[in-house]
Amino acid sequence: MPMFHGMGVLQSCWTASSGLVVSSFEPKSPAPVPTPDALFVAAKATESDMCFACLHSSRRGPGTRTTFAGLLLVEAWYVCLVPLFGGGPLNKEAGDFMTSQGVSILILYGSTEGGIMSPILPSQVGYDWDYFKFPGLVTPHMEPYGDNTYEFVMLENEYCRPSVINIKIGGVDAYASSDMMIPHPTKQGYWKVFGRTDDQIMHNTGEKTNPGPLENMLNQDPHVLASVMFGRGRFQAGILVDPRPQHRVDPADETKLAEFRNMIWYVILSFQMIIVSNPSKPFTYTAKSTARRQAAIDDYAEEIDAAYDRVEESTQSSIPPPSQWDRPTTLDFVRAVINKVLVHNVDDNDDIFQHGCDSLQATHIRNALLRALRDSAQLDTRKSVRNFVYDLPTVISLAAFLLELATLGAWSGSLKSIESRADSMLAMAAKYLNDLPKHKSATSTAGLHPVILVTGTTGSLGSFLLSRLVEDPSVARIYAVNRPARDGRGLRARQEAVMASRGLDIACLENSKVVLLEADISVAGFNLSHEVYAEMQSSVTHVIHNAWRVDFNLSLESFEPNVKGVRHLIDFALSSPRPSPPRTLFTSSIGVFQNIEGVQLAEQFISPAVAVGSGYSELKWVAERILMEAAEKTSLETLVVRVGQICGGPDGAWNAHEWFPSMVQSATILGCFPDDPKAVSWVPLATAASALAGLVHAAYKKDVIHLIHPRLVTWSSLAAVIADELNVSLVPYAEWLSRLEALHDAPPRRPDGRMEVELLRTVRALRVLPWYQGLQISRSGTEALGFPALSVTRAKELSPVLAEVAPLSSEDVRKWLAFWRETQSL
The missing domain is CATH 1.10.1200 (Non-ribosomal Peptide Synthetase Peptidyl Carrier Protein; Chain A)
Structure with a gap:
């Protein structure tokens, strides 16, 4: 181990503190080169019991096992865990091979801010060599980051205090490391380093790419010296590749360039999105011999822009356009x-x-x-x-x-005209109202306590709703129904991740009354076994339908699987053998008010023309219509809950990609924030969930209510806190919008004269500019920014929670800002 390396320095300390004897190469000029073979020979000659080495590769060959087994303890040093430095883990294939040959591999995890945070010499190691556990002196807190990944946060305790404090968890000083980890699938408390949170690439589709694993995979290729992924604010990722010296090519030589790309392409990326470094523009490297990410992306900005332009221009160019248009x-x-x-x-x-x-x-x-x-x-x-x-x-x-x-x-x-789109909505509703079954109760199976089928519990509102239902001692059982994930992750892992990320206690999932089910309600029978479906039919007393695809681009027709789900839930309820069918609650949206003006719009059913706008709002109306008609024609009892704007959770958590957080993020760039003297009726996330859960005990037959805040506050009162905290001015909405449009049309230039394209991609408000432009600010009788002013009288009658909720305050705004700052969203 080089003595300038942190591990080398620590060995010097161990020599004095524990009697460890260090053997090293004899000082010479020129210095001996520590090749693997030289290390093996020296370790054997000095009868070493352990060998600490920076491992980046491992060779296979005769005598490897006899040299290693029982003689060397090999440490894989993760240099990437020191913030601002980069690097990669030990090659997976090499580690597996050495382990299979009897070699014990030890991971040492540490950082400048926290010191060594893994057992230095664990008593047991095994085939899961790339996982480790934290020792007793370290108090880890794993902050969910999505997709079963977590950020490691080191909490202060009486034995160990990080040298850098950048966050508080539950009032305890802590260091958020930005290191992403994934848990062992079966061994509790074991973790594997996965990458860095600050390396995450956010695409303009809202999807994320973690570059670490992909870069590490490519960096193992014998043709590649280093690689850097890019794609922030773009629709897909690409990669910059610095070839090893013997494989470098002139990017202008198309033949050689294609040959090199073919050697490294695999199936990772689009062929066109591989950019090979130009010898005249070399990568710069850190002291750890890893590429400087942002420097490389900045140096190759023109090449990156050109690559995306080529993709746009060449998309499907292999299909010739029509020679004649008929x-x-x-x-x-x-x-x-x-x-x-x-x-x-x-x-x-x-x-x-x-x-x-x-x-x-x-x-x-x-x-x-x-x-x-x-x-x-x-x-x-x-x-x-x-x-x-x-x-x-x-x-x-x-x-x-x-x-x-x-x-x-x-x-x-x-x-299409509003009239024709309204006709389409009526036609779709009529299609799914045909042949409604009649409820025929069998032998009474009525119980004393509610049994609930709830859909969509892996979202923000759904996860809080599930938690509140578990807390209700009167609820006997909860069937939490969600679609299978496309990435194959199990429902339990997804549910735990979303609840932990929102500060909810995942221990509630251990409650025996919680049943997690992967199902598809757009299919008759929900794609469940006959036994499970029949069990639910005979026991469920309440249905809460909260799952809904959120995509404001789709047309009404593209949403049709969602309305199929509504009809299948109605069929499920009406085929129940219970004395009365399960009461059905549907979470609609105040977004159905697209084309109407007036003060305090009533809690009642509306005509289809009112909801014409996006496919999302139109289909919400269709679902409302089907449920209202089903309640009219059968014994089904239904409640439509039009949910208003939901704001942050108890800890201030609010999805940074929604319209309001994106508007806040724009403030420091535009130097202003919009003002409006009108009111807002935003309801906190926890309050909305508690209100929904409480409606299980409400009496209704065929009702519509508005789940909004009954105690309004002015937009100005909230905007003033934001302006003060961000040190920007308050301006009329029209001025804020014009500044945003100007940024879109003429972004600032860099000193070199090039457009600052990256700024456009990182200002989230620009991604929803058409939505801001479509707000009907001048509409009369509305709340702030043209949102509808709604009655909440019936909602307060059915929900005591709403009747008692405190109004939003400046403290709520500061919690939102603190959350966005902590998550680097502001």
Whole structure:
């Protein structure tokens, strides 16, 4: 171990404190090179019992086992755990091989701020060599970071205090390390280092990429010296690669460049998103011989921009545009593009979003179709409808759109009238009201305590709702129903992660009355076994339907699986053998008020034209209509709860990507924050959950209520705290919006004259600029920013929690700001 290294320094201390004898190479000039072979020979010659070494690779060969086994204790030193330094773990293949040969591998985890935080010489090691546990002198706190990853936070205790304090947990001083870890799947208390929170790449789709594991994988390639991933604010990730000296190529040589990319491509990334370093622009490295991430990204900003431009320009360019614009040719072209992007065929009338199309694929389809219009029809597509793929999600409708643009230069049907969209909503509701079953009670199975089926417990509101239901001693059982995760993670792990991230006690999941079920309510029978479904039918007394896809781009038709779920829940309730069907509560949204003005809008059913806006608001109305009609025609008792704007949790936690936190983040960049003298009725997360849970005990037949704060406060009172804390001015909303639009249209330039594109990608408010532009500020009889003013009379009658909740205060605002600062979202 080099003596300038932290581990080398510690060995010097151990020599004095515990009698450890250190053997080292004899001082010479030039100094001996500590190759693996030289280390093995020296360790054997000095009869060493242990060998501490910085391991980056391991060779296989004759005699390796006899040299190692019983002789050397090998330590893998994770240099990446010192903030501002980088590095990587021991090669997984090499570690597994050495372990299989009888070698015991020890991980030593430490940092400048916390010292050594793992057992130095654990009594037992084994095949899980890449996991470790914390010793008794360290008090770890694992902060959930999503996807079963956690940030390690070191709490102060009487034995150990971090040298840097940057956070408080439960009133205790602590050091948030920014080190991401994942738990051992079966061994309680064992952890593996996964990466760094400050290296997370947030894409403009809201998805995240953790570059650490992917970079480490690529850095093991014999052709690669170092790699750096990029893609913050972009729709996909890319990677910068610095080849080893013997493999360096001139990026201008397309043949050599392609050969090198083919050697390292694997299946990690798009071929076009691999940028190879230019010998004239070398990477810079830290003292630990790892690439400086931000320096590399800054140096290659032009190349990165060009790579994304190429992807946009070349999307589906392999499919030639129509040589003539007629219906059969256009249909063939659109069909080919969609089937290639989705990697499977869909029927011409199928909704592509019901066949797995995501936002990235929708972007590819849009770019390919617009490219065809530019190249073949010589049409200026800059003013084309932004979300036309979402508005027209079938081959047939997209082909009609494309053909009309190509031949007439305009699309006459791109904006349906409010009346026609309302007709579509009525038609969809009527479709799912056909053949409603009649409730036929069998032998009475009535119990004294509620048994609840609740959907959507892995979201913010749902997780608090589940916790509140568990706390209710009158509730006998809770079936928490959620869809299976696309990434294969189990429901228990997902539920624990979301609850821990919101400060909820995951121990409540150990309660015997909690039953976690992976199911799909859009399918008859919920894709559950007959036994489980029958058990729920015979016991459930209340249904709380809280699960709903949130995507404001999708059209009404693309949301249809959600309305299928509503109908299947109605069928479930009406087929119950109990004396009366389970009472059904549905969490709708105040977003259904899209086209109406007035003071204190009543808690009652509304006409479809009022809800015409986004597919999200339109389908919420459809679900309301189906439930109201079902209650009218059957013995089903239903309650529609239109949930208003939910604000932060008890600790201030508020998703930084929602519209208001994004607006707050813009303040320091724009130098201002919008003001409005009108009121807001935002309800805290915990209050909303408690109110919903309490409604289990409310009496209703066919009711609609508004779950909003009954004690209004002015926007100005909240905005004043933000302006003061962030040291910005308060301005009229129109001025704030104009500054945001100016930033979008003409971003500032860097000293070198280039546009500061990264700023545009990091200002979250720019991502929802059309939404801000669509707010109807001048609408009369509204709350702040044009939000509807709603009655809450019936809600207070049914929910004592709402009747007693305290108004929002400046302290609430400071909690939000503190949370965003702690999570580096501000």
